[in-house]
Amino acid sequence: MNFKNHLMFILPLMAILLGIEFFFVFDRVTKSYEESLTKSYTMFVSTKKPMKFSDFKALDSKIATVELVKRDYIENKMKEMINRSNMKKSLKLLPYFYNLGLESYLKIEIIEEIKKELEKNKNIITIETFSNSYTTSYKLFSFIKLIFNIFIIFMIVVSLLLILKQMEIWKFKHKERMKIMEIFGASVFMRSRVLFIMALIDALLSTLFVSAIFILIKIKWAMNSGIEMISKHQEFLFTSNDVIILFSSAILIVLITVYIVVFSSKGTIE
Amino acid sequence: MSNIIHAENLTLSYKKDQEDILSNISFNVHKGEFVFITGLSGSGKSTLLKSIYGELKPKMGSLTVVENDLVTIKSKQLEKFRRKLGIVFQDYKLINEWTIEENIRLPLKIAKATEKTQLGRMPLLLAHANLFDILERYPLELSGGEQQRVGVVRALVHEPLLILADEPTGNLDAESSAVIWKLLGEASSLLDITVLVVTHQIPKIFAFPHRHLTIKEKGLYEL
Numbered sequence: 260m261n262f263k264n265h266l267m268f269i270l271p272l273m274a275i276l277l278g279i280e281f282f283f284v285f286d287r288v289t290k291s292y293e294e295s296l297t298k299s300y301t302m303f304v305s306t307k308k309p310m311k312f313s314d315f316k317a318l319d320s321k322i323a324t325v326e327l328v329k330r331d332y333i334e335n336k337m338k339e340m341i342n343r344s345n346m347k348k349s350l351k352l353l354p355y356f357y358n359l360g361l362e363s364y365l366k367i368e369i370i371e372e373i374k375k376e377l378e379k380n381k382n383i384i385t386i387e388t389f390s391n392s393y394t395t396s397y398k399l400f401s402f403i404k405l406i407f408n409i410f411i412i413f414m415i416v417v418s419l420l421l422i423l424k425q426m427e428i429w430k431f432k433h434k435e436r437m438k439i440m441e442i443f444g445a446s447v448f449m450r451s452r453v454l455f456i457m458a459l460i461d462a463l464l465s466t467l468f469v470s471a472i473f474i475l476i477k478i479k480w481a482m483n484s485g486i487e488m489i490s491k492h493q494e495f496l497f498t499s500n501d502v503i504i505l506f507s508s509a510i511l512i513v514l515i516t517v518y519i520v521v522f523s524s525k526g527t528i529e
Numbered sequence: 530m531s532n533i534i535h536a537e538n539l540t541l542s543y544k545k546d547q548e549d550i551l552s553n554i555s556f557n558v559h560k561g562e563f564v565f566i567t568g569l570s571g572s573g574k575s576t577l578l579k580s581i582y583g584e585l586k587p588k589m590g591s592l593t594v595v596e597n598d599l600v601t602i603k604s605k606q607l608e609k610f611r612r613k614l615g616i617v618f619q620d621y622k623l624i625n626e627w628t629i630e631e632n633i634r635l636p637l638k639i640a641k642a643t644e645k646t647q648l649g650r651m652p653l654l655l656a657h658a659n660l661f662d663i664l665e666r667y668p669l670e671l672s673g674g675e676q677q678r679v680g681v682v683r684a685l686v687h688e689p690l691l692i693l694a695d696e697p698t699g700n701l702d703a704e705s706s707a708v709i710w711k712l713l714g715e716a717s718s719l720l721d722i723t724v725l726v727v728t729h730q731i732p733k734i735f736a737f738p739h740r741h742l743t744i745k746e747k748g749l750y751e752l
Contacts, residue, residue, distance in 0.1 A: 436624045442582065444611030445639045 264428070265461060271421035272465040272512060276505050278411040278418070280473055280497075283504070285404055287495040291488055293364035296397060301326070301358035302373070303387040309355050310382060319376045321369070324360030354384050364397075422516060429454065430520045437521065451521040458513035466506040473497040533691050533723045534558035534581060538590035541573065541580050545588065550576045553590070554749040556742060558725060560690075563717040563737055566727045568744030574727035577744070578695050581725065582614055583607045595690050612640050615684030615722075617713075619696035621676040623668040629679050630664040636687035650686055658682045658712060674705025681712045685722070692716060694726040710735050 301324075312325040330353065337349060365373075374386050433454060440450035448455075477496040481489050489495060534557065541551045550573040558564050568574045579585040580592060583599050592599045597610040615636070623632045633651065655661050658678045668676055677697060684692050694713060698706035714737035717724045731741060741752040 435622075436626070439622050439624055440635065440639070442584070442611065442616055442622075443636050443639050444608045444614075446608055449639065 264425075264432075265457070265464075267425045267428070268422065268458075268461045269465050269468070271418035271425070272461060272509055273468055274418040275415050275422075275512065276465055276469040276509060277472070278414045279508055280469055280501060280505060282408065282411055283501060284473075284496055285407055287492075288488060289400070289404055291492060291495065292397070292400060295488075297361055297364045300389075301360050302370070303389070304357045304359055304377065305354040305384045306357065306382050307354060307384060308382055310357070315357075315359060315377075318380055319373045321362050321365065321373060322359050323362035324358075326358040326360070328356035328358060330356075422512065426516050426520055429516075430523055433520065447521060451517060454517045454520060458517045459510070462506065462509035462513045466502065466509050469505055470497070470502050473501070531560050532557045532593070533560050533562075533595060534725070535593045536590065537592075539580070539587055539592050540589040541576055541585060542588050543576075543585070549588065549747060551744065551749065552747040554747075555590075556749055556751075558723060558740075560723055561717065561721045563714065563724045563739040564726070564742060565731050565739055566725065566742045566744065566749070567730060568727075570729065572744040573747065574729075574744055575695050577749075578693055578725070578727050582616060582693055583610060612636070612687070613690045615687070615689035615692040617677070617680050617684045617692065617694035617697045619699040621668070621673075621680045623676055623679060623683075625668050628665055628667060629660065629671070632668065632679055633660075633664075633683050633686055635683060636689075640687050642687065650688065654682045654685055657715075658708075672705070673700050674702070674708065677701060677705065677709050678712065681709060681716075685712075685716055685720075688720070689722060692722055692724045694724065694728075696728055697726065698728070698732070706732065707734055 309327075310325075315322045315325050330350075333353065334350065337346060337353075341349060361370075361373075370388050374388055377383050377386050437450045474497055477493050481493045481496055484490055536557075537555045539551065539554050540549050542549045554577075566574055566577065576585060580587055580599065581594055583594075583597075583602060587600050590600075595610065595613050597606065599610075602610065623629075624635070627635075633655075637650075655664070658681065660675075660678060660682060663671060663675060668679070671679070677700075681697070684694075692713065697713065698709050701709065710732055713724055713726065714735065716722045718737050731739075743750055743752055
């Protein structure tokens with residue numbers, strides 16, 4: 260099998276592996292972004308009487324943290340405005356304020372559901388979800404991710420079609436040889452050994468090339484990218500586990516391809 | 530005399546719902562026999578041969594070849610069965626990307642014969658077929674006659690129990706054909722290998738003892 264034939268198989272295989280790796284990179288970045296959003300996000304709740312964490316948790320299990328907002332600042336402000344006797348009365352009327360943290364990044368619809376659950380409690384006076392600031396940047400990010408995923412799927416489909424086309428060439432090229440070997444009693448493995456070896460070499464080369472591209476991006480580009488999340492977490496771009504996943508995917512694709520060639524080459528000899 | 534091929538009420542067709550190509554035929558081929566099967570073009574000679582090497586399953590009846598029931602045979606067993614055969618095709622069916630030596634060694638490689646065994650068998654056959662000088666060449670560099678000599682040696686090299694030949698001289702001139710008939714005749718008479726040849730006509734020059742069966746109107750008859 261000549262170099263051109265190898266390349267015609269390696270390139271689409273590389274495109275698929277690039278797609279898979281891009282998906283992983285985006286997935287890791289998204290998860291990290293969601294985590295940072297979750298960490299910085301709180302719902303603001305005011306209540307008539309003090310409430311404990313367990314009280315909030317009982318209202319909705321997705322609430323992960325409860326922080327009482329200190330009343331000192333409010334009290335100091337009030338002191339400036341009203342006299343001592345009225346102060347005591349006013350303080351009794353002043354609600355308790357809480358910042359509620361969530362266990363993970365949740366969609367705005369779910370946050371609204373939590374809000375509804377909290378509103379059922381008569382002790383709770385007001386709830387502010389700050390949903391606009393919470394979702395605006397994330398929506399943009401999700402949109403980019405969606406577009407990118409569509410592109411990846413498209414790239415994988417086109418690449419698979421190219422591999423199928425290449426497979427037709429393989430089939431044409433090897434059908435006669437495999438048929439002759441079959442007639443003389445060669446096992447499936449023996450008559451397809453050449454194809455398996457070639458395909459495994461192509462799978463290995465594709466994995467190495469794709470890994471090299473991402474390792475290069477990680478080493479050369481990540482630090483100076485100017486993207487905080489990437490420069491802080493360079494492992495988002497490539498991990499050692501990715502090599503295993505990429506190689507396994509490549510092996511799976513080539514095995515399926517070779518088996519299709521082998522079994523479609525069976526049949527009556529003309 | 531033991532049967533190498535035993536067919537009883539054998540019916541063949543390419544698809545179940547298609548017309549039968551051969552219908553209800555019965556015959557035996559004994560060990561060491563040289564059998565010609567003749568018939569007109571399209572009479573079903575090659576189809577019968579395909580069923581004998583397990584390429585086409587019988588539609589009805591029974592077919593036993595080298596103690597293998599080809600009606601019920603499974604793929605693994607079929608592989609082992611085929612290693613006991615040597616097949617010669619009209620269009621040679623050599624692997625063009627391989628050298629002549631690699632082509633000849635194919636059945637030995639499949640049978641996982643040791644290098645010592647391979648070297649032991651090959652020289653005599655190569656000398657007999659006058660192929661020593663072209664071992665390093667490729668099939669497409671050879672004449673039709675040379676290619677078919679390679680095909681016959683490939684069919685003989687692993688000492689098969691049965692040689693099947695499908696119009697082995699169909700593409701050859703008279704001189705090359707004579708060499709092929711001599712090689713096949715000697716395989717039967719000297720090596721005691723059973724040979725079954727399908728051809729449209731028995732060559733007049735063929736001087737070895739043989740049986741003659743003919744296919745006519747979907748039936749097989751002894752002449």
